[in-house]
Amino acid sequence: MTKEIEKKLEYVTFTPPVDIVEKSDGLDIFLDVPGACQECLDVNIEDNVLSIKAETNTKYNDKFIKYERAFSLSDDLAADKTSAKVEDGQLKMHIPKNEEAKIKRITVT
Amino acid sequence: MLVKKVNNNWDLFNPWRSVGDLHYDLSSLFDMMNDQLTNSRASYPKLNVQETDKEFIVQAFLPGCKKEKINVQVLSNYLTISATREDNPKSDDEKYLRKERSFGIFEESLNLPSKVQNDNITAEYKNGILTVTLPKLENKITSVKVL
Numbered sequence: 001m002t003k004e005i006e007k008k009l010e011y012v013t014f015t016p017p018v019d020i021v022e023k024s025d026g027l028d029i030f031l032d033v034p035g036a037c038q039e040c041l042d043v044n045i046e047d048n049v050l051s052i053k054a055e056t057n058t059k060y061n062d063k064f065i066k067y068e069r070a071f072s073l074s075d076d077l078a079a080d081k082t083s084a085k086v087e088d089g090q091l092k093m094h095i096p097k098n099e100e101a102k103i104k105r106i107t108v109t
Numbered sequence: 110m111l112v113k114k115v116n117n118n119w120d121l122f123n124p125w126r127s128v129g130d131l132h133y134d135l136s137s138l139f140d141m142m143n144d145q146l147t148n149s150r151a152s153y154p155k156l157n158v159q160e161t162d163k164e165f166i167v168q169a170f171l172p173g174c175k176k177e178k179i180n181v182q183v184l185s186n187y188l189t190i191s192a193t194r195e196d197n198p199k200s201d202d203e204k205y206l207r208k209e210r211s212f213g214i215f216e217e218s219l220n221l222p223s224k225v226q227n228d229n230i231t232a233e234y235k236n237g238i239l240t241v242t243l244p245k246l247e248n249k250i251t252s253v254k255v256l
Binding site: 014015016017018019020021022023024027028030032033034035036037056058059060061065067087088089090 | 152153154157159168170171172173174197199202203204205206207208209210211234236237238
């Protein structure tokens with residue numbers, strides 16, 4: 001038990017700031033995760049909940065930095081087609097909209 | 110933040126010492142409160158300063174910066190890190206649902222507690238973190254022969 005607590009103490013968890021941009025073809029999500037590399041990121045979508053976790057090798061006040069954040073997604077997004085890329089401590093994700101959900105504009109004549 | 114606490118014998122007898130201690134305690138209390146307040150919101154640390162026997166390691170958290178836009182300056186033992194972060198270009202069909210990330214100019218300065226070897230300072234930018242390594246200036250002890 002004590003070991004479990006000790007292990008928890010080794011990490012300090014931060015909530016990374018996010019930018020969410022809505023585009024005509026889907027959502028762009030940007031997260032600031034300085035210190036997170038490609039291997040230490042864990043992005044999951046389960047039951048329309050997008051969760052992002054990262055355990056970095058960077059220390060802050062003698063504890064390793066961990067990032068955690070989760071979002072619930074609307075049904076009109078094609079979660080299975082999500083793409084993610086990390087560069088210079090920025091995680092960029094794109095979630096396209098479902099084909100049916102794309103707004104079709106009808107020109108009135 | 111680097112805090113240097115001087116504890117020598119003279120300090121013990123200084124009647125103003127408790128005032129200095131109170132100031133130190135209060136400022137650390139405010140730092141702690143500030144940390145807790147900012148921790149509850151979206152954030153990541155700004156700076157991380159470590160000291161080893163031979164060097165100071167200063168890490169600045171600068172996600173999404175270009176190497177060319179980062180500037181590190183050292184003047185005697187005063188270190189300044191400045192960087193500019195540019196926002197992604199926005200097109201007309203985009204709409205922000207949430208905007209928490211900050212862009213623009215980052216600048217942090219700090220006074221190192223001892224002199225550093227100004228010619229051997231290295232800086233590396235990786236995964237959005239700038240690591241500046243500043244080797245300490247070795248104190249040469251010269252013993253003088255008594256004649």
